[in-house]
Amino acid sequence: xxxxxxxxxxxxxWTFLDDDAPVVAGSICVSLARWNAEKAELSKHAGNLGxxxxxxxxxxxxxxxxxxxxxxxxxxxxxxxxxxxSQAYLLRHRYGFQGEIRAVGKYLADQAFYFxxxxxxxxxxxxxxxxxxxxxxxTAFYQ
Amino acid sequence: MLSPNHKILSFYGAYYMIAAHFIxxxxxxxxxxxxxxxxxxxxxxxxxxxxxxxxxxxxLNGEISEDGYRNLRLRNGVYIQKHSPMLRVAIPYGxxxxxxxxxxxxxxxxxxxxxxxxxxxxNVQFNWPKLEQIPDILAELAEVQMxxxxxxxxxxxxxxxxxxxxxxxxxIEDPRPYCxxxxxxxxxHPEFDWLPRKFKIAVSGSRDDRAATQFHDIGLHLVxxxxxxxxxxxxxxGGLGRTPIIGQVIKPFLDKKHIxxxxxxxxxxxxxxxxxxxxxxxxxxxxxxxxGLEKFNEMVEQEWALIRDGLEVSDERFAVMKSYFKPFDxxxxxxGNVTFAQYCHENKTFAKWVEHNTVEHxxxxxxxxxxxxxHPETPPGDLTDKQLDTVADLAARYSFxxxxxxxRQNLVFADVKQADLFQLWQxxxxxxLATPNIGTATxxxxxxGLDFCSLANAGSIGIAKEINEILDDMDYLHDIGDxxxxxxxxxxxxxxxxxGHIGILGVDKKGVxxxxxxLGGSSANEAAxxxxxxxxxxxxxxxxxxxxxxEVYVQQRLHEETFLETVNRVGIEPFKVKxxxxx
Numbered sequence: 001x002x003x004x005x006x007x008x009x010x011x012x013x014w015t016f017l018d019d020d021a022p023v024v025a026g027s028i029c030v031s032l033a034r035w036n037a038e039k040a041e042l043s044k045h046a047g048n049l050g051x052x053x054x055x056x057x058x059x060x061x062x063x064x065x066x067x068x069x070x071x072x073x074x075x076x077x078x079x080x081x082x083x084x085x086s087q088a089y090l091l092r093h094r095y096g097f098q099g100e101i102r103a104v105g106k107y108l109a110d111q112a113f114y115f116x117x118x119x120x121x122x123x124x125x126x127x128x129x130x131x132x133x134x135x136x137x138x139t140a141f142y143q
Numbered sequence: 144m145l146s147p148n149h150k151i152l153s154f155y156g157a158y159y160m161i162a163a164h165f166i167x168x169x170x171x172x173x174x175x176x177x178x179x180x181x182x183x184x185x186x187x188x189x190x191x192x193x194x195x196x197x198x199x200x201x202x203l204n205g206e207i208s209e210d211g212y213r214n215l216r217l218r219n220g221v222y223i224q225k226h227s228p229m230l231r232v233a234i235p236y237g238x239x240x241x242x243x244x245x246x247x248x249x250x251x252x253x254x255x256x257x258x259x260x261x262x263x264x265x266n267v268q269f270n271w272p273k274l275e276q277i278p279d280i281l282a283e284l285a286e287v288q289m290x291x292x293x294x295x296x297x298x299x300x301x302x303x304x305x306x307x308x309x310x311x312x313x314x315i316e317d318p319r320p321y322c323x324x325x326x327x328x329x330x331x332h333p334e335f336d337w338l339p340r341k342f343k344i345a346v347s348g349s350r351d352d353r354a355a356t357q358f359h360d361i362g363l364h365l366v367x368x369x370x371x372x373x374x375x376x377x378x379x380x381g382g383l384g385r386t387p388i389i390g391q392v393i394k395p396f397l398d399k400k401h402i403x404x405x406x407x408x409x410x411x412x413x414x415x416x417x418x419x420x421x422x423x424x425x426x427x428x429x430x431x432x433x434x435g436l437e438k439f440n441e442m443v444e445q446e447w448a449l450i451r452d453g454l455e456v457s458d459e460r461f462a463v464m465k466s467y468f469k470p471f472d473x474x475x476x477x478x479g480n481v482t483f484a485q486y487c488h489e490n491k492t493f494a495k496w497v498e499h500n501t502v503e504h505x506x507x508x509x510x511x512x513x514x515x516x517x518h519p520e521t522p523p524g525d526l527t528d529k530q531l532d533t534v535a536d537l538a539a540r541y542s543f544x545x546x547x548x549x550x551r552q553n554l555v556f557a558d559v560k561q562a563d564l565f566q567l568w569q570x571x572x573x574x575x576l577a578t579p580n581i582g583t584a585t586x587x588x589x590x591x592g593l594d595f596c597s598l599a600n601a602g603s604i605g606i607a608k609e610i611n612e613i614l615d616d617m618d619y620l621h622d623i624g625d626x627x628x629x630x631x632x633x634x635x636x637x638x639x640x641x642x643g644h645i646g647i648l649g650v651d652k653k654g655v656x657x658x659x660x661x662l663g664g665s666s667a668n669e670a671a672x673x674x675x676x677x678x679x680x681x682x683x684x685x686x687x688x689x690x691x692x693x694e695v696y697v698q699q700r701l702h703e704e705t706f707l708e709t710v711n712r713v714g715i716e717p718f719k720v721k722x723x724x725x726x
Contacts, residue, residue, distance in 0.1 A: 079211065080297070082337025086414045089334050094449065108211045110198060117333035130206070137194045140187035142327045143334075 004112075004123040004132050005100065012124065014050060014071060029071055032057050043068060052104070055083035059090045066095055074120070076105035085118050092119025109134050117141065176309075177238050177545060178323045178467045180288045187331070188290045189282075195219050196278035203275065218298055218336065220266075220291030221277055225597045230269045230277055231294040232284060236304035236322040236346070237265035237548040241535040244546060246287045248531035254280050259531070261516060261524040263588055263639055264343070265303050265548040266294055270595050297425075298336045299329035299410070303345045305353040306549040309468060310557045312505050316365045316373050318348035320464035321402065324456065328403050335410045339417035340425035342410070343382075355550065355666035357381050357390045358642060360427045361409060368396050375402060379409065379439070380431035385634050387641035387672045388428045391436050393443070399461070401447075404454035408447035416442070470506075471543045471558055477508025480562035495621065496568055496579040501559075508561055512542070514554040514571060515578040515586065519611040522604040523589035524552030533574045541567050551588055551627075553581065584626040584693060585611050588639060592632030592649065593656070599632030601649025601656035601682070606630060609686035614693075623693055626706045629664075642666040644707050645692060646673040647685065658685040662692070662718060663710045674715050677723055688722050695721050 003012045014027045019034045023042070029050030035042060042049060050071030053059070072091060074084040084103065091097040102122030103115050109131040112123055116135055125131040180188075195215075202212040213223075220231035232247070247267060251259050254276050260268045272280055284290055293300055302325045309317045325344060329335075335342075347354040348365040356362025362378035375397040381390025397405055413427045416434075431439045487494040501510040514534065516524050526534070534554060538546045541563050542556035549555060554576075559567060571577035580586050587610065590596065592603030607630065614620050629643030633650075640646035646661035658680050661673030680688050693706075695718050700709045710718070 080214065080337060081419060082297075082335070082339075083415055083419075085334045085337065086411055089411075108207075108215070110194075110207075110211075110215055111337070114331075114333040114336055130201075134194075138187065138190045138331070140183045140190060141333075142187070142330055143332055 002128055003102070004125070004128065004135070005102075006121050007132075007135060009128065009132060014048075016050075016052060016073070027070070029073055035065070039065070050100075053087060055081050055087065057087075059087055059095065062095075066091075066097055069097075070099045071102060071122070072097060072099065073102045073104045073124075076103060076107040079107045079111060085114060088115060088120045089118040110137075113137050117143070176468055176471055176543065177240060177319075178235075178464075184327075185285075185288070188285045188288070188292070191219075191290060191292055191331070192278060192281045192285050195281060199274065199278055214296060217296035218293055219277075219281065220294035221274070222295060223597070224270065224595055226595065227271050228274045228277065229595070230272050230280060230291060231262065232267045232269070232289060232291050233294050233301045234265050234267055234289075234548050235326045236302055236308070236319060237306050237550075238319065239546045239548065241539040241544045241546070243287045243289055244531050244535035244538070246283060246289070248528040248535065250280055250283060251528040251531060257528045258525050260522075260591065261526065261548050261552045261554070263550050263552065263590075263637060264294075264301055265306070265550055266301055267548070268591075270591070292330055293336075295341075297338045297340050297342075299332065299338070299342045299344065302326050302329065303343070303354055303359075303550060305347050305349055306547040306555045307353060307502065307511055307557065308348060308547075309470065310504050310506075310509075310511050311349050311351075311353075312503050313350040314348050314505065315350065315367055316348045317465075317468055318346040318354075318363075318365060319468045320461065321348075321363070321365075321375075321399070322346050323464055323467065324402070324460070325406070328406065332410075335414055338410075338414055339419045340422065340427075342413070342427065344406075350668075352666075352668050355639075355642070357670040358383055358387070358639070358666050359390065361406065362390050363402075366396065372398075374398050377405065380428040380436075382426055382428045383639050383641055384426075384636045385423060386426075386428065387636070388432070389670045389672065390428075391431065393436065393440050400455045400457075401451060403456055404451045405443075405447055407450060407454060408443050411446055412439070412442045473506045473509060473558070474560060477506070477560045477562065480508060480560070483561040483564055486565040490565075492579075493565060493568055495617070496577055497564060499579045499583065499621065500577065500581045501564065504558065506558075510559055510561055510564065512556040512559045512564070512567065512571075513549075513581040514556065514576040515581055516553050516576070517580055517586050518575045518578050519585065519608070519615065521575070522591075523587050523607050526554075530574055530576060533570075534576070537567065537570055551586060553586070579617065580620060582625050582627075583620050584623055584628055584645075584689075585614050585620060586627075588627070588629040588643070590631050590633075590637040592630075596632060596637075598635055599649065600634075600651035601632050601658065603630045603632045603638065603647075603649060606647065606658070606682075606685055610689050613686055613690045623697065624705060626693070626696075627665075628689065639666065640664075641672050642670070643673060644710070645689060647689070650679055652679070656682045658682065658688075660685075660688060660692070660722070662715050663707065665707060676715055677719050680722070691721050692718050 016029045027048035048070040052073040100122045101120045104124045112131045201207045222229045255269045255271045342360045344361045345354040345356045345359040346363045358381045364376045366376045377394040378390035379393040417430045500513045547555040589603045589607045593599040627644040629640045630647040631638040631640040640648045642664040648659040660676040664673030665671045
């Protein structure tokens with residue numbers, strides 16, 4: 001399956017594990033709840049680690065764990081819910097997260113450009129081509 | 144077949160058009176005192192047009208969901224109304240130039256039914272565009288540095304301000320440079336385009352608040368501190384609509400250089416913590432209410448402390464913004480004119496118009512002129528294409544090519560020489576723009592109501608007409624004096640009925656239109672939310688009820704007391720007794 005990363009279409013190499021799914025080899029991403037419950041074991045995982053946040057999760061609670069992640073997924077449950085934009089801003093600009101911030105879930109292709117402006121650099125959208133194209137919509141902005 | 148006169152007419156028509164064109168060229172002021180787009184601004188709005196064109200095409204091809212497109216079009220000012228789409232065009236802080244007015248006239252003629260409507264947020268609405276033509280309209284607007292960005296939707300809306308900015312005698316500082324700074328910051332802000340609910344900012348720079356800053360999500364009022372420095376008094380959580388609330392002072396004095404960081408901190412707290420579970424509880428006013436001002440303030444302060452230093456607005460940036468709003472090159476001899484006083488003395492009708500429709504200007508010999516869009520025969524706030532062209536030409540001739548829109552749905556020529564007033568009055572009269580009713584009971588704020596709006600429960604334009612009919616005696620109207628009647632066709636309150644001295648709210652009772660009355664509201668310094676008079680009144684009795692309220696005022700008033708002062712002194716009881724006497 002392809003995703004968009006840093007404006008390019010690339011193959012996805014991450015596996016998101018449901019809360020009850022067994023751990024697999026390679027790069028894995030889990031929910032914040034699972035991370036908090038299984039932190040000790042998951043920290044020993046040989047592959048890369050990622051965490052998936054919902055729009056109501058408090059970024060500040062991640063603390064030092066942030067340094068363990070190569071990926072943070074922001075799960076948009078509803079495109080009207082704009083909290084993920086502030087979460088992305090905080091992760092990138094306040095907490096200095098250097099890894100991939102990926103928008104997943106139910107967002108509009110036309111929201112991708114705004115996401116890219118607040119620090120999101122990975123997209124796993126429903127409509128890959130359409131979303132990729134919208135990232136070129138603007139060359140001018142104020143902020 | 145064409146009549147023999149046709150050629151002559153068309154000859155004169157062509158002659159007139161060419162002549163008019165030259166008049167415009169020669170009369171166009173050399174320096175317009177409003178913000179002028181740079182390359183970046185222009186590119187941004189053109190890219191926005193291209194984006195919306197693509198979004199609309201994709202929607203019409205079924206490539207964007209109905210719900211998705213709805214939210215995208217709203218952020219471009221496009222509503223789907225009862226009969227057709229409606230396009231709301233932004234007039235940033237109510238400032239327009241002649242060229243832009245001619246463009247609005249052209250759009251009204253080409254894409255709409257020859258008119259437009261001025262809104263309570265100083266914007267302009269077209270009620271009959273075709274959806275597939277809206278990208279073309281937006282492209283035409285972009286040619287004259289206009290757009291419809293964020294005029295609806297759950298995002299930061301057009302920043303509003305004082306229609307007398309830069310010219311009023313009670314001004315502390317011109318708010319427009321700050322409005323433009325905020326306009327740019329709010330436009331396509333990537334973090335705050337999907338807020339829990341809409342977000343409105345108003346800026347006032349004068350002692351008398353003419354921008355209703357106490358009824359905005361954030362109200363910014365320029366004030367002077369004890370040290371003589373000018374900064375912002377920041378109010379938060381005000382608003383009208385279903386739950387009218389007066390904003391509370393969250394920061395008595397904010398240094399101007401922190402304006403953007405403070406806005407950003409407030410918006411971030413709102414975006415993260417504002418309620419999203421119930422759209423009627425999603426405005427920032429509910430967050431402030433539920434958290435309490437103290438707690439909310441703490442949250443904002445904490446956030447602000449982390450970003451404050453990185454987002455200071457430099458003196459240079461302020462200077463650039465201010466350079467766009469320098470005072471005009473006023474005629475120093477304007478005050479020496481004597482004909483104005485003569486005309487006032489000789490022509491009582493003119494004198495009445497001057498008294499009601501013009502106000503003092505900070506430069507002697509000039510006055511600010513209100514163009515009344517409340518002619519008894521036309522829906523409040525409406526302007527035809529011909530009127531738009533006339534206003535554009537008259538602005539170029541008499542007011543440095545600049546026009547303001549007001550939140551009471553009128554227009555203003557802010558800089559007219561008193562020597563020109565008599566001539567201007569005659570020309571405005573001919574265009575039905577000189578009804579001498581500014582600030583009176585027939586200068587009503589009125590939403591489009593049931594006639595156009597799919598949200599409305601009741602008509603408002605028809606009621607406005609009936610009220611006009613019972614108040615057709617100008618002497619009586621002038622005797623009643625300052626009465627602000629605000630009328631909305633539903634509880635969403637687009638016409639700010641809750642802050643009308645007399646508020647009228649249309650409600651639906653089993654498919655029949657009824658109207659609730661409130662008294663004593665105000666959006667000025669002495670902000671107040673109107674008190675409900677009693678049970679709703681049926682449609683055929685509402686205009687008369689308003690007439691009765693005004694009669695009670697005339698009976699009850701003491702000396703020079705205004706309507707609002709009388710209501711505040713005697714309370715609603717005497718009004719209630721008379722209005723419901725026959726029930």
